[in-house]
Amino acid sequence: MAASYACAPMCKPILFGYAHLYVLRVTFSVVTSNVEAFLSEVARGLKPRADQLTAGVVDLVRSELPELWKYEDLATAVPVAVSGHVIAVLDLNEHSLDVTKVEALPAAIDVARRFARHGVPINKLLRSYRIGHAGLLQLICDEAAHLTSDTELVSATVITLGAQSFEYIDRTSEQAVMAYQEERDRWLQRRLILINEAGARIGTTLDITETAQELANVSTDRFADLAIVDLLDSAFQEAGVEPAPVSPVLRRVAQHSVWDGFPESEGGTGQKHTYPEESDPARALATGQPQRLRTTTSDIPGWVDVSPDYGRTLRTFGVHSILLVPLQARGNTLGLAQFLRHRTTDPFDDDDLLLANEIASRAAVSIDNARRYTHERFTALTLQRSLLQQQSPEQPAVETACRYLPCGSRAGVGGDWYDVIPLSGARVALVVGDVVGHGLHASVTMGRLRTAVRAFADIDLIPDELLTHLDDVVIRLEREEAQGTHEISATCLYAVYDPVSRLCSLASAGHVLPAVVTPSTSSGDAPTSCDVDFPQLPIGPPLGLGGLPFETAQFEVPEGSLLVLYTDGLIEDRARGVDTGLGLLREVLARAPTSLEDTCDRVLSSLLPSRPSDDVALLIARTRTLDSGQVATWDLVPDPAIVSETRRHASEQLSAWGLEDLAFTTELMVSELVTNAIRYGKPPIRLRMIRHTTLTCEVSDNSSTAPHLRRARSFDENGRGLLLVAQLAGNWGTRHTREGKVIWAEQQLPAIGIPLPHL
Structure with missing residues (x-):
């Protein structure tokens, strides 16, 4: 620092402070009137060489603070600001202006804001001011020494310039610091807003691809020009992710650009690729450490060529700054997020890297949650589908068609089921049930109850006795649960149809009753509509309460009628009540009869145009009669x-x-x-x-x-x-x-x- 201020031996009194300056100013008071005129002459003489002065000061600042020149915009803006300072100081002395009224130049304010945007510490900004003014003072003193041999005049000139410099630096640096702090606060506020937006917009669903796309969308709002998300292929296949191998297979799941149409993203999503072993992405995945890269149009890394069009397009748009951030959650590396800039002139800095890492960490947790949910849902759905009847057994009593739709909400797969069980005497049992709850526990409980129903049906229990035994099973299962961690509740409808007598006997344990569709009076050879009835029969309590009786009801079913059994998810929804759902179901079933498969599809598309909020089981049986x-x-x-x-x-x-x-x-x-x-x-x-x-x-x-x-x-x-x-x-x-x-x-x-x- 001392070396920066050593203008000449005559400049040393500047360092003694204002008290010494005051004494010296009194000593040289006799020449004070001549100093202003002399400084005006010096300033006029230096003005034609202002560019040389600027270059000298810039070289001095660059030699003392070379780290500033790694930022291209600062390397361009600092000389402009120095030039403005040189002209301002020369004008100040040429016209003997009041230094207390000096205002910081716009170019200097711009440089201060750029310092803040790049995260350059404020002490670097103040040091650049001191170095720059010390260098300019040195040049003016040298010029003054060349213009006169009057040592007293030169000494007084140096003292005047020193006092002027203190005041000038104080006023202009104060304004620059204020601009720096405002920009830094604004940048921190933008960072906080971006982090808050990431927390609000990432993880709104439990879908892996949508969550990754949300990360890409948020990242291109005032941060990156292009965001790309690659996930390890193993993240889609396993419950736990193994450590990334040397050359892991990744799947591009999301990307987003600041430009519509993603012209720089022609690689497309859904493609699988690998990165070379020694490439930057491979190292980031292996070490788990984020990386910040600078590049040029002619020096874009070869690993960007996941496809010929993609690499060629990135070179065309001139990507100059890249962040590689591994997506890590719960000790596992799930993939890699890439953030690129080409339209934004500022390259990524260390603060940007920290911000990207924070956003990616939050997104990784959401992606891992979605991955775990997807795996559990897939497991539960696979278990449930394996337990459900895939093909109805051949039997003479009924022709059947069935559907199962898992819910589309976060709750997971539920415990809805259906079954068709041949019985003795050409009869058939039609079963539909619903275990309260969702997830693996509900699916496993459903499997237990379905097995119990089949066992009780095998000994040909009548419907109310079967439900009584099934109620005991539910109570016993609940008691066997570890300290009641899961409360088991379920509903079930058990119906037996006899094709000889055409009688349907059924009992309900808290379950919705079936619809009975009979062909109405027909015009010509085929019926034009059907009569739909919802029999008013007794409904017993749900399974698991115990001590309450069930009742079997019987009614005759005409040949060719439809027995429509379903769970409550078909007719009940948050947006509509049960009565509205039953009305819609009546309208659909009343239409001219078609094949059972078409009828199932028509029912589901009419009552559930979007993904259901609850699981739905649907079983439709057309009755036959033995003559x-x-x-x-x-x-x-x-x-x-x-x-x-x-x-x-x-x-x-x-x-x-x-x-x-x-x-x-x-x-x-x-x-x-x-x-x-x-x-x-x-x-x-x-x-x-x-x-x-x-x-x-x-x-x-x-x-x-x-x-x-x-x-x-x-x-x-x-x-x-x-x-x-x-x-x-x-x-x-x-x-x-x-x-x-x-x-x-x-x-x-x-x-x-x-x-x-x-x-």
Whole structure:
């Protein structure tokens, strides 16, 4: 610092302060009047050489503060400001102006603002002022020494210039500092606004691609001219991201430009690429450290050439500054964000790098949240779809079509399900249910309840008894949860349709009732509309409450009717009530009937034009009827003598159906089942044979005692009949009714098969 102010031996009194200056000024008071005239003469003489003075001062500042010249705009603006200072000082002395009224020049204010924008410390700004004025003072003193040999006049001139310089520097630097602070505050405010905007605009969804695009959009608002987001390909495939390999595969997921049409972004999104091992992006990914790069049009790194058009376009637009910021969250590197400038003349500085790193860190957490949510949602959805019935089993009672739509909200996949379960006697069970809640827990609970329903259906429980047992299952599952961390609640509708009697028996555990669609009066060959009814039947409590009864209701269903089962997400929404949803559903179902698949699509598109806010399960079944030619029934007296006659009836019926090959096994099974009913059951006793996809023999009586298999000993005279039936039948079982029980046995039809009835 002392060297900067050493103008000449005669300049040293300047350093003694104002007190010394005052004494010296008194000492040289005799020549004071001559000093102003002399300084005016010196200033007039120097004015034609103002450019030389400016160059000398600029060289001095550059040698003392070379770091300023790395900023291109400062390298251009500083000489302009110095030139203005030189002219101002010369004018001040030439015209003997009042230095206390000096104002900082616009060029100097501009330089101060540029210092602030680049984050150059304020002490550098003040030092540049001191160095510049000391250099100018040195040049003026040298000129004064050349113009006169009067040492007293020269000394007085130096003293006057020193006092003038102190006042000039104080006033102009004070104004420059104020401009610097204003610009710095404005820059910090812009930075705070940008950070706040990033917090508000990034992470509004739980979609990985949309979150990355939000980062790119925010970054091009008053920060970068082009923003690019690449994510590791593994981030889309795994629950946890492994450390980035040497040459990781990245996927370009987002980019945004300050110019419409993204002319400098012709690389496009969705493409996969890798960066060379020794490239700057590869190092940033490997080390996790952000990087700031300067480049020129002719020296753009080769790694930008992810595609020929992309690299060529960046060179055309003249990218000059690049930030590479790894996206890191929870200890994992997810990808890389690139920020580029080409239209903005200022290059990125260290403060910009810190700002970009902060924005990218926030975005990385949101991307990781979206990635984790997407993975969990995919897992839950995969689990749920694996548990749901993919293809309805072949059975004669109904034709079905079904749909499952996961919700489109952040809540995740829910616990909605449907099922079609073939039952004995050509009947079918139609099930639809909803587990309260979302996510993996809801999907797993749904799988448990669906399995339980199938197990209870396999033993042919009537609907209200099945729901009672299912209610116990829910209560038991809730008790088994670790300290009640999850409260389990669910609804279920269980319906059984019998194609022989055309009766539908159902019970509801807190679930919405189905719609019944029957063809109305038709004009010509096809019906033009349908009647839609929502049966007013009892609805029991939701599953999991316990202690409350369920009730089975029955109603007759005409042949060719539709049974429409669904979860509440189909008709209920935040924007509409249940009554409105039911009205829309009635309108859709009342239209002329089409295929079941088309009907499902029409229902969903009409009631759910956008992604649903809750999961939706939809099951539509068109009823079939077995005609009298496919069913044979005999009422039997409880007399063992009737067994031989029953065998004969069965044999004759098989002949009528063309199933003589099954006569032997059928007669044997009928004989054993009827004998057991006469011996252990209660009248009335009835035999029914049903021909559909299989041949079913049923014997019913009014006893609730169920038979069971047992192993007969060598000398036992009975106990082998039911075991024999089990060996001969493909399937057999017992179902209980309100009055008693039915024992049934099924056999597969011969290979030629029997076609299903057509409506």
